[in-house]
Amino acid sequence: MSLVDTITDDMKTAMKARDKETLSVIRMLKAALMNEKVKVNHELSDEEAQAVIGREYKQRKESVEEFAKGNRDDLVQSTEAEIKIVEKYLPKQLSKDEIEKIVADTISAVGATSSSDFGKVMGAVMPKVKGIADGKLVNQAVKSQLS
Incomplete structure (x- = not known):
């Protein structure tokens, strides 16, 4: 259905x-x-x-x-x-810990080292979490891990 x-x-x-x-x-x-x-x-x-x-x-x-x-x-x-x-009609959202793990894995995968790589990391993370994570939480996780 x-x-x-x-x-x-x-x-x-x-x-x-x-x-x-x-x-x-x-x-x-x-x-x-x-x-x-x-x-x-x-x-x-x-x-x-x-x-x-x-x-x-x-x-x-x-x-x-x-x-x-x-x-x-x-x-x-x-x-x-x-x-x-x-x-009720949305898929289960990822927890903050799950988002941080995905961000950490993505940072190591793209080889990001500084906050200047923010756009590259966000571009790689967002397709993975589309619809199942809040963009604000992803943004905060990327900023905190790149700084």
């Missing part, structure tokens, strides 16, 4: 259960997927759907940070609840 089909089934389940919060988040995901489908003019593969859901996840993470800066605890809580729902 494709990711889009899973989301559709979950939407039906949320409707039957009258779970308004889950339903609204799933509808938002479904709308984003439909917009992407129209944009690319073909049915989305699971990888393309994962990319769309990843963008939605990232937007919510950034929103939480902004709401926290603005002391809007009510919005922080509701957005964090949305994040928990969106996370």
Whole structure:
């Protein structure tokens, strides 16, 4: 069953259960997927759907940070609840230790020695962790290991 089909089934389940919060988040995901489908003019593969859901996840993470800066605890809580729902459709994310190990292996593989090799290392690491690691964590790991 494709990711889009899973989301559709979950939407039906949320409707039957009258779970308004889950339903609204799933509808938002479904709308984003439909917009992407129209944009690319073909049915989305699971990888393309994962990319769309990843963008939605990232937007919510950034929103939480902004709401926290603005002391809007009510919005922080509701957005964090949305994040928990969106996370169900993402692959399991790598831990910080796993990211650091991948970065260390990549640094030795490309022969990076200083912070001037940052771009070379990031270029080699990101394809390996696409969709399963937060870019900010990867960036921090590369910077800390190259300095």
